[in-house]
Amino acid sequence: MTNTTTNLKQLYETEYDRWLEATIKLLKNRQLTQLDYDNLIEELEALGRNEKNAVESFLEQLIRHLLLYKYWQTEFSQNANHWEAEIVNFRTQLKRRLTTNLRHHLEAEFLSIYQDALKFVKAKTKLDSFPKECPYYLQQLLDENWLP
Numbered sequence: 001m002t003n004t005t006t007n008l009k010q011l012y013e014t015e016y017d018r019w020l021e022a023t024i025k026l027l028k029n030r031q032l033t034q035l036d037y038d039n040l041i042e043e044l045e046a047l048g049r050n051e052k053n054a055v056e057s058f059l060e061q062l063i064r065h066l067l068l069y070k071y072w073q074t075e076f077s078q079n080a081n082h083w084e085a086e087i088v089n090f091r092t093q094l095k096r097r098l099t100t101n102l103r104h105h106l107e108a109e110f111l112s113i114y115q116d117a118l119k120f121v122k123a124k125t126k127l128d129s130f131p132k133e134c135p136y137y138l139q140q141l142l143d144e145n146w147l148p
Helices: 003-014 016-028 037-071 073-097 100-125 138-142
Strands: none
Touching: 003 016, 003 037, 037 073, 037 100, 037 138, 073 138, 100 138
16 A cells, blocks of 8 residues: 555545545546545445435435325315425426436336335325325426326
8 A cells, every 4th residue: 555545544534525635636647556445435335325315315205296296185275386396396306416327226216216205195194095006107207397
């Protein structure tokens, strides 16, 4: 291990911003042998998890609000505008973050995300009339002009 790598490892523990700046500089200069690979890998993995968690959360919120909008009729007149605004918000957040890779991730996790949304709306409404399987396709959910 080089002296620079040792210093970077210490910097990671004490001054994350400086570690990040130094790592970026090393990458830009193609000084790969001096990188703190262990912490760089950890940070890249965390970044990937954070992005996946974010798009999963936005999709779940979107599904929740669409289910409430479509199926909670006793609250529709009082809450429809709020739900529509939230639908717009979550679609916007998804559009800003969605990449091809993250879209594939959502497709792979779609059933699980729907089940989590379903659990929430059932608890919120005390209704059991929601579809057991998602009545929407991902493409519909992402279409800013579509409402059920």
